[in-house]
Amino acid sequence: MEHFIAHTFLVHPHPxxxxxxxxxxxxxxxxxxxxxGSSLDHLIQLPYLKDIDVIVLFxxxxxxxxxxxxxxxxxxxxxxxxxxxxSPSSESVREVVRSGVSGYIVFESExxxxxxxxxxxxxGRVYYGQEVMLRLAESSVETFIPEPIPTTKDFLxxxxxxxxxxxxxxxxxxxxxxxxxxxDKTVESHRRNLFQKLxxxxxxxxxxxxxxxxxx
Amino acid sequence: MEHFIAHTFLVHPHPxxxxxxxxxxxxxxxxxxxxxGSSLDHLIQLPYLKDIDVIVLFxxxxxxxxxxxxxxxxxxxxxxxxxxxxSPSSESVREVVRSGVSGYIVFESExxxxxxxxxxxxxGRVYYGQEVMLRLAESSVETFIPEPIPTTKDFLxxxxxxxxxxxxxxxxxxxxxxxxxxxDKTVESHRRNLFQKLxxxxxxxxxxxxxxxxxx
DNA sequence: TACAATATCGTGGAAAACCCTTAAAACAAG
DNA sequence: CTTGTTTTAAGGGTTTTCCACGATATTGTA
Numbered sequence: 087m088e089h090f091i092a093h094t095f096l097v098h099p100h101p102x103x104x105x106x107x108x109x110x111x112x113x114x115x116x117x118x119x120x121x122x123g124s125s126l127d128h129l130i131q132l133p134y135l136k137d138i139d140v141i142v143l144f145x146x147x148x149x150x151x152x153x154x155x156x157x158x159x160x161x162x163x164x165x166x167x168x169x170x171x172x173s174p175s176s177e178s179v180r181e182v183v184r185s186g187v188s189g190y191i192v193f194e195s196e197x198x199x200x201x202x203x204x205x206x207x208x209x210g211r212v213y214y215g216q217e218v219m220l221r222l223a224e225s226s227v228e229t230f231i232p233e234p235i236p237t238t239k240d241f242l243x244x245x246x247x248x249x250x251x252x253x254x255x256x257x258x259x260x261x262x263x264x265x266x267x268x269x270d271k272t273v274e275s276h277r278r279n280l281f282q283k284l285x286x287x288x289x290x291x292x293x294x295x296x297x298x299x300x301x302x
Numbered sequence: 303m304e305h306f307i308a309h310t311f312l313v314h315p316h317p318x319x320x321x322x323x324x325x326x327x328x329x330x331x332x333x334x335x336x337x338x339g340s341s342l343d344h345l346i347q348l349p350y351l352k353d354i355d356v357i358v359l360f361x362x363x364x365x366x367x368x369x370x371x372x373x374x375x376x377x378x379x380x381x382x383x384x385x386x387x388x389s390p391s392s393e394s395v396r397e398v399v400r401s402g403v404s405g406y407i408v409f410e411s412e413x414x415x416x417x418x419x420x421x422x423x424x425x426g427r428v429y430y431g432q433e434v435m436l437r438l439a440e441s442s443v444e445t446f447i448p449e450p451i452p453t454t455k456d457f458l459x460x461x462x463x464x465x466x467x468x469x470x471x472x473x474x475x476x477x478x479x480x481x482x483x484x485x486d487k488t489v490e491s492h493r494r495n496l497f498q499k500l501x502x503x504x505x506x507x508x509x510x511x512x513x514x515x516x517x518x
Numbered sequence: 519t520a521c522a523a524t525a526t527c528g529t530g531g532a533a534a535a536c537c538c539t540t541a542a543a544a545c546a547a548g
Numbered sequence: 549c550t551t552g553t554t555t556t557a558a559g560g561g562t563t564t565t566c567c568a569c570g571a572t573a574t575t576g577t578a
Contacts, residue, residue, distance in 0.1 A: 243524060256506045258564065271527050278566080279524090288534090288566075290472050293509040294518065302510065459554055474534065487557050494537080495554095504564090505535075 092208035095129065096122040098144040111142070116208075126154045140208045144170045144193075148178045152185035159186050168207045170195075179221040183214070191215035209285040211295060242283060247301060249276040253289050254296035308424035311345065312338040314360040327358070332424075342370045354378075356424045360386045360409075364394045368401035375402050384423045386411075395437040399430070407431035425501050426457030427511065458499060463517060465492040469505050470512035 094117050098104035101124065108122045120138055123129060129141070145151050148171050155167055168189035169182065182190065189207040191199055192215055199215060206213035242250065252262045259277070263270045281287060284295050296302050310333050314320035317340060324338045336354055339345060345357070361367050364387050371383055384405035385398065398406065405423040407415055411431055422429035458466065468478045475493070479486045497503060500511050512518050 245525065254506060254510070256502065256504055260564085268525085269527050271529095272525070274566080275526075281566085286472065288472055290470060290505050290509045293506045294470070294513060297510060297513050461555065476534080484555085485557055487559090488555070490536080491557075492555080493535085497536090503536090 091116055091118050092204070093118050093120045093139045094208075095120055095138050095141045096144075097124070097126055097129065097141060098122070099124050099146060103144075107142075107144070117204075126151070126158065129158065138165060140166050140168060140204070142168050142170070142204070143187075146172065148172075148174065148182050152178075152181045155182075155185040155187060166207050168203055168213075173217050174221050176221045179218060183218075189213040190218045192217045205285060209283065211284065211298075242280070246276055246280055246283070249273060250280055250292055250296050250299075251301045253277065253280075254293045254302045307332055307334050308420070309334050309336050309355045310424075311336055311354050311357045312360075313340070313342055313345065313357060314338070315340050315362060319360075323358075323360070333420075342367070342374065345374065354381060356382045356384060356420070358384050358386070358420070359403075362388065364388075364390065364398050368397045371398075371401040371403060382423050382426070384419055384429075389433050390437050392437045395434060399434075405429040406434045408433050421501060425499065427500065427514075458496070462492055462496055462499070465489060466496055466508055466512050466515075467517045469493065469496075470509045470518045 094111060096104065096108050096111060096119060098107055104122055104124060108119055111117050111119050126143070143151070143155075148169075151169070151171075159165060159167075166189075167187040168191075169187045170191060170193055171182075173192050173194075174182065174190075179190075189203040189212065191203050191213070195203075195215055203213040203215070248266070249262060252265065257265065259270055259273045262273045266273075277289075277292075280292055284292065286292055286295065293302075310327060312320065312324050312327060312335060314323055320338055320340060324335055327333050327335050342359070359367070359371075364385075367385070367387075375381060375383075382405075383403040384407075385403045386407060386409055387398075389408050389410075390398065390406075395406075404426075405419040405428065407419050407429070408431055411419075415431060419429040419431070464482070465478065468481065473481065475486055475489045479489045482489075493505070493508075496508055500508065502508060502511065509518075
């Protein structure tokens with residue numbers, strides 16, 4: 087049982103593999119595949135673009151990908167991208183991440199990692215594979231921390247971020263309530279909504295995300 | 303009420319300030335000042351060196367400090383250093399941190415921050431002030447993550463680290479118990495010991511430390 | 519203005535976490 | 549072989565979290 091349905095669009099340059107992957111995606115309970123195409127260009131004139139949650143993008147070279155993503159994201163900032171690509175170079179990884187992809191893993195990733203990445207992305211979090219992280223680490227830290235966060239923050243309301251911060255600061259529900267002058271029950275509601283939106287099931291999960299988001 | 307007593311040695315190059323700071327330290331309930339000196343060199347031939355928990359080190363220039371610390375730590379790896387120093391340069395910060403100081407804050411830090419740093423260090427965690435972190439971020443990431451961790455891990459037993467990992471992975475007590483084939487009560491014991499050792503009061507706190515330690 | 523998202527507050531109940539105390543076996547180090 | 553730490557465990561509590569159902573007011577925006 088999943089708490090969410092991700093309306094997903096698949097981009098894969100090889101028709102056969104595109105089809106195969108599409109079928110495979112359709113079998114996943116929380117994925118609703120709304121379309122597929124061989125390149126990002128086909129995507130732009132789609133009428134139902136704004137109903138899409140996640141774009142799963144297979145790219146064999148990351149040359150112009152970053153700017154295309156940037157262009158699309160400018161029109162539809164809520165769109166999330168999960169990029170599957172070859173092991174990146176330190177130079178390319180930077181601009182790709184800055185373009186605002188929410189997830190970035192290499193082709194060689196295990197199914198398990200794919201799952202993790204997809205769930206993270208479709209729930210508004212970010213996920214970078216080990217190889218990507220390594221390259222990012224070689225590049226400057228400054229460009230790496232701030233960029234991917236906004237997606238997540240936009241996804242949460244102001245109040246929710248506030249609650250998230252306090253939860254991750256070891257405040258109890260009661261304490262948060264009195265701090266914000268609202269009812270315990272309201273705090274619980276927010277907390278529950280956070281669970282749902284972030285796809286975790288308790289405060290420990292929230293805390294890890296809060297750390298990753300940098301709200302603590 | 304504190305859960306710990308930190309046997310502390312103070313190093314300050316200026317006699318007057320050394321005396322003043324020493325007195326100030328003595329007033330703190332969980333500090334037991336076991337000695338003071340004007341330089342690290344005085345420290346090496348101390349007979350009771352291995353009964354010391356924390357060395358609070360005021361250093362106006364960080365030139366040779368790193369190697370001195372390294373030398374001392376080689377003989378007494380359990381010794382923790384809290385370094386008070388001027389705002390560091392990107393070059394110096396790296397080697398200082400690599401020398402294994404557990405805490406590093408600037409002279410200008412507020413009392414509040416001093417307290418945080420001291421508690422962290424004496425409990426085997428690490429604490430770097432904002433300024434230090436910034437400089438570290440400018441330097442490479444790789445050199446920054448791994449070094450300070452071992453102190454913390456030494457401080458925890460193997461089993462405790464294991465429990466910590468599972469807690470931070472959103473496992474419930476019952477789940478952990480069945481995973482490790484031990485009683486719920488045992489898991490609770492470990493969890494409580496972790497609270498005590500790490501100076502936090504719930505699993506959210508543990509989680510944050512686990513993330514910092516890199517066990518998740 | 520109507521619709522969606524957000525923020526608010528509730529009941530009731532089950533599960534998990536947390537607190538205090540005690541203590542025995544296993545083990546390493548001195 | 550004693551001493552300290554780790555790992556194990558239990559009884560008997562309180563508090564907090566989490567879940568499953570609501571419900572109403574506010575706000576922003578198409």
